[in-house]
Amino acid sequence: MTERAEKRQHLLSALSCGVVASAPLLLVAVYGSSASLGAAELIEQQSSRLSALIQPVAEGEAEGEAEGEAEGEAEGEAEGEAEGEASAELRDAVARPADYQPYEGEQAALLARGEELFYDNSLSTNGMACATCHMASSGYADTFAQPFPHRVGMALTDFGMTEVHLDEMIQICMVAPMAAEPLAWDSEDLAALVEYMKVEQEKFRER
Numbered sequence: 267m268t269e270r271a272e273k274r275q276h277l278l279s280a281l282s283c284g285v286v287a288s289a290p291l292l293l294v295a296v297y298g299s300s301a302s303l304g305a306a307e308l309i310e311q312q313s314s315r316l317s318a319l320i321q322p323v324a325e326g327e328a329e330g331e332a333e334g335e336a337e338g339e340a341e342g343e344a345e346g347e348a349e350g351e352a353s354a355e356l357r358d359a360v361a362r363p364a365d366y367q368p369y370e371g372e373q374a375a376l377l378a379r380g381e382e383l384f385y386d387n388s389l390s391t392n393g394m395a396c397a398t399c400h401m402a403s404s405g406y407a408d409t410f411a412q413p414f415p416h417r418v419g420m421a422l423t424d425f426g427m428t429e430v431h432l433d434e435m436i437q438i439c440m441v442a443p444m445a446a447e448p449l450a451w452d453s454e455d456l457a458a459l460v461e462y463m464k465v466e467q468e469k470f471r472e473r
């Protein structure tokens with residue numbers, strides 16, 4: 267396995283712990299340790315959970331709030347140390363690094379590149395593009411209308427982050443639904459997606 271592939275698989279298996287843990291505890295009993303699952307199964311598990319998330323977007327908010335508290339507590343007690351490590355690792359993969367210096371470029375060029383990337387399914391390892399889920403302002407919970415940083419359901423349940431910046435949210439969607447590695451923090455691609463997602467956010471607010 268190449269180093270990149272190894273890293274990806276590592277992230278995926280860490281994610282699967284989060285996915286299993288944030289589902290009802292019954293699932294933990296059914297799946298047991300994620301170590302026995304292959305990458306394809308992990309991706310499958312992830313995407314079925316995500317499609318469950320996408321459909322009730324209207325309910326998303328209420329759910330997010332109820333889940334955040336009730337589940338957070340139950341999770342905290344039921345999970346062992348292994349879980350804590352997995353979510354810390356996931357968080358590290360998508361949280362801004364201490365020395366974060368975003369790429370700076372010309373805005374119109376970034377925007378054009380960002381739009382291209384939004385429709386580019388080669389960014390993921392599972393054939394999805396951002397647009398697969400977020401076509402025409404779809405697939406977002408109401409939190410997207412709020413100024414960043416803010417709280418996002420998926421960031422809290424799967425990554426243990428109480429609030430996220432826009433670039434962190436993009437990295438979360440790269441790692442979780444797109445089943446890919448996060449983009450380089452100083453990359454033009456990340457800066458481009460940030461610019462484009464600001465436009466998406468405006469459209470979302472006006473919908």
Ligand code: HEC
Binds near residue numbers: 436
């Ligand atoms: C498989 C579907 C899927 C794909 C593909 C996907 N996302 Fe998401 N995205 C979601 C879901 C589900 C949410 C809502 C999460 C929540 O509110 O808990 C979301 C939320 C977001 C949000 C808004 C969070 C907020 O409430 O402020 C942004 C920004 C975002 N995605 C960006 C992206 C980008 C950029 C890509 C491509 C790199 C992408 N997404 C790919 C499913 C997806």
